[in-house]
Amino acid sequence: MASTIAEKILARASGKKEVKAGEIVDADIDLAMSHDNTALVSKIFKEMDKKNVWNSQRIVIVLDHQTPANTIKTAENHKLIREFVKKQNIKNLFDVGEGICHQILPEKGFVHPGMLIVGTDSHTTTYGAFGAFATGIGTTDMAAVWSTGKLWLKVPKTLGFDISGELSKYVMSKDVILYLISKIGADGANYKACEFYGDTIENMSIDSRMCISNQAMEAGAKAAIIPPDKKTLDYLKLRTKEPFELLYSDKDAEYEKTFDFDVTDTEPQVACPGKVDNAKPVSKVTGVKINQAVLGSCANGRLEDFAIAADILKDKTISKNVRMIVVPASRSVYLEAITKGYIEIFLKAGAVVVNPGCGPCLGLHQGVLADGECVISSTNRNFKGRMGAPGAEIYLGSPATVVASAVKGEITDPRDMML
Amino acid sequence: MILKGNAMKYGDDINTDVIIPGRYLNFVKPEELALHTMEDLDPDFFKTFTKGDVIVAGRNFGCGSSREQAAMCLKYAGVGAIVAKSFARIFYRNAINQGLPVIESSEAVDAIENEDELSIDFDKGLIKNVTKNLWFTMQPVPEFLRDIITAGGLVPWLREKSHS
Numbered sequence: 293m294a295s296t297i298a299e300k301i302l303a304r305a306s307g308k309k310e311v312k313a314g315e316i317v318d319a320d321i322d323l324a325m326s327h328d329n330t331a332l333v334s335k336i337f338k339e340m341d342k343k344n345v346w347n348s349q350r351i352v353i354v355l356d357h358q359t360p361a362n363t364i365k366t367a368e369n370h371k372l373i374r375e376f377v378k379k380q381n382i383k384n385l386f387d388v389g390e391g392i393c394h395q396i397l398p399e400k401g402f403v404h405p406g407m408l409i410v411g412t413d414s415h416t417t418t419y420g421a422f423g424a425f426a427t428g429i430g431t432t433d434m435a436a437v438w439s440t441g442k443l444w445l446k447v448p449k450t451l452g453f454d455i456s457g458e459l460s461k462y463v464m465s466k467d468v469i470l471y472l473i474s475k476i477g478a479d480g481a482n483y484k485a486c487e488f489y490g491d492t493i494e495n496m497s498i499d500s501r502m503c504i505s506n507q508a509m510e511a512g513a514k515a516a517i518i519p520p521d522k523k524t525l526d527y528l529k530l531r532t533k534e535p536f537e538l539l540y541s542d543k544d545a546e547y548e549k550t551f552d553f554d555v556t557d558t559e560p561q562v563a564c565p566g567k568v569d570n571a572k573p574v575s576k577v578t579g580v581k582i583n584q585a586v587l588g589s590c591a592n593g594r595l596e597d598f599a600i601a602a603d604i605l606k607d608k609t610i611s612k613n614v615r616m617i618v619v620p621a622s623r624s625v626y627l628e629a630i631t632k633g634y635i636e637i638f639l640k641a642g643a644v645v646v647n648p649g650c651g652p653c654l655g656l657h658q659g660v661l662a663d664g665e666c667v668i669s670s671t672n673r674n675f676k677g678r679m680g681a682p683g684a685e686i687y688l689g690s691p692a693t694v695v696a697s698a699v700k701g702e703i704t705d706p707r708d709m710m711l
Numbered sequence: 712m713i714l715k716g717n718a719m720k721y722g723d724d725i726n727t728d729v730i731i732p733g734r735y736l737n738f739v740k741p742e743e744l745a746l747h748t749m750e751d752l753d754p755d756f757f758k759t760f761t762k763g764d765v766i767v768a769g770r771n772f773g774c775g776s777s778r779e780q781a782a783m784c785l786k787y788a789g790v791g792a793i794v795a796k797s798f799a800r801i802f803y804r805n806a807i808n809q810g811l812p813v814i815e816s817s818e819a820v821d822a823i824e825n826e827d828e829l830s831i832d833f834d835k836g837l838i839k840n841v842t843k844n845l846w847f848t849m850q851p852v853p854e855f856l857r858d859i860i861t862a863g864g865l866v867p868w869l870r871e872k873s874h875s
């Protein structure tokens with residue numbers, strides 16, 4: 293019978309010839325990622341009365357959320373994680389300063405097409421950009437995975453997104469995905485696997501695709517898969533020697549629904565405070581005064597994002613009313629951005645560049661907002677209280693929109709910067 | 712299992728950041744975490760809440776982060792169950808793993824007002840709005856999930872299994 297990529301991966305992982313949407317399977321996990329919340333996972337793991345994790349090679353831990361530690365409690369959690377990792381002989385610990393989990397795993401070659409990956413982070417969907425079935429789970433589920441290497445999963449129905457058309461200059465994949473989320477809603481893909489294809493996706497770089505698979509979670513996606521192609525293989529060639537299987541949906545596979553989006557005339561999009569599906573064309577919100585601008589996160593802290601930001605910021609100065617914070621997604625991104633001169637451009641323009649990690653994305657450090665303040669951010673969530681005080685307003689936009697707005701001190705269409 | 716409590720009603724897309732803000736994720740003790748339940752959404756939550764009360768909400772309850780602390784804080788605050796039109800998938804799993812009953816029923820949600828008295832019978836799969844004298848059926852769930860909830864969560868369930 294014809295199957296989607298999601299069904300094929302889950303069939304393979306559960307040792308079956310085929311599975312159909314709706315079925316519940318007990319699947320073998322290929323890779324298990326956790327971050328600072330590993331402290332909680334290890335506590336629950338101990339309650340499960342297992343001495344050793346099922347496979348120390350298949351566990352990857354990245355400290356990224358509050359790094360370097362900003363409170364004594366954080367420091368204690370990090371310490372506990374380091375001790376646990378040592379005891380369990382887990383080699384793949386990426387400590388303070390390496391970067392965000394969702395950049396580190398692909399960058400270090402852990403993510404391959406066809407894999408079943410779980411992570412204790414909702415944006416684990418990012419790895420779908422490489423043709424993997426990757427999804428977020430909670431800490432108790434992860435403790436169960438550590439114990440048994442298995443997890444029950446319901447095979448999701450798949451939504452197909454055919455995206456076509458050429459994007460104009462300074463319109464980015466972030467704009468495409470924000471637009472799409474605004475059309476299908478914050479629960480438009482809840483319990484569903486999404487598959488993104490079409491010439492716009494084919495023409496996108498790996499960095500751009502990762503933003504799509506990352507941000508798709510904000511429509512509730514369980515997985516956000518992009519079929520692997522030559523670009524995927526070129527990226528992987530430099531990073532892994534392990535074999536993998538390329539899986540694709542069959543032509544007559546059953547999708548719950550398919551969508552066609554022509555993005556040729558798409559304007560830059562801005563998600564207005566409170567809800568990610570509340571995206572509007574930038575022209576509807578230009579002029580909103582901002583106090584802070586954030587360039588970074590697992591959605592948009594990559595080299596391509598920095599290249600566009602640097603292109604716009606070159607020889608310009610950030611508005612004196614704005615604090616601009618730049619957070620590279622990883623040490624490698626940071627190093628390359630130095631080599632290419634981007635970091636110098638950011639610093640000269642007046643930005644603050646902080647260490648690789650999550651930065652101010654979740655409102656804990658490195659740029660927390662006060663009540664009544666307003667930020668434009670290339671991160672992926674604008675929920676109330678997400679970046680600090682509940683009374684702060686969070687607008688989400690592409691890296692281009694973020695830096696253009698930082699220069700003007702108000703939300704600005706980046707295309708105005710071409711004049 | 713029969714559960715009784717009054718409804719506390721909320722809207723659609725109640726996200727994990729407002730259920731438990733990021734600034735409390737470092738709290739290791741669930742009881743400490745519970746004190747901040749719903750803080751950014753409803754600062755007066757504990758003024759009206761009594762243990763056993765049922766949260767009634769619209770679509771996509773628990774969307775956003777995978778933080779299990781969202782389910783954990785609701786459970787340790789003493790929330791009896793959550794009845795919603797739908798749940799975000801990670802929250803749904805987390806709630807079951809924490810032994811917090813999560814029930815889907817659009818009809819029941821539409822027919823419940825804030826502070827209505829509810830009685831929920833899990834074995835029969837029924838939600839009763841005592842105030843309005845109305846009955847609704849809940850979406851059926853696989854038996855093993857019901858067993859996990861009844862056992863009080865995944866950890867006690869696994870322990871029960873390994874001892875029997």
Ligand code: SF4
Pocket residue numbers: 356357392393394413415589590591649650651653654671672
């Ligand atoms: S950058 Fe933000 S969204 Fe991404 S993993 Fe870190 S906290 Fe989560």
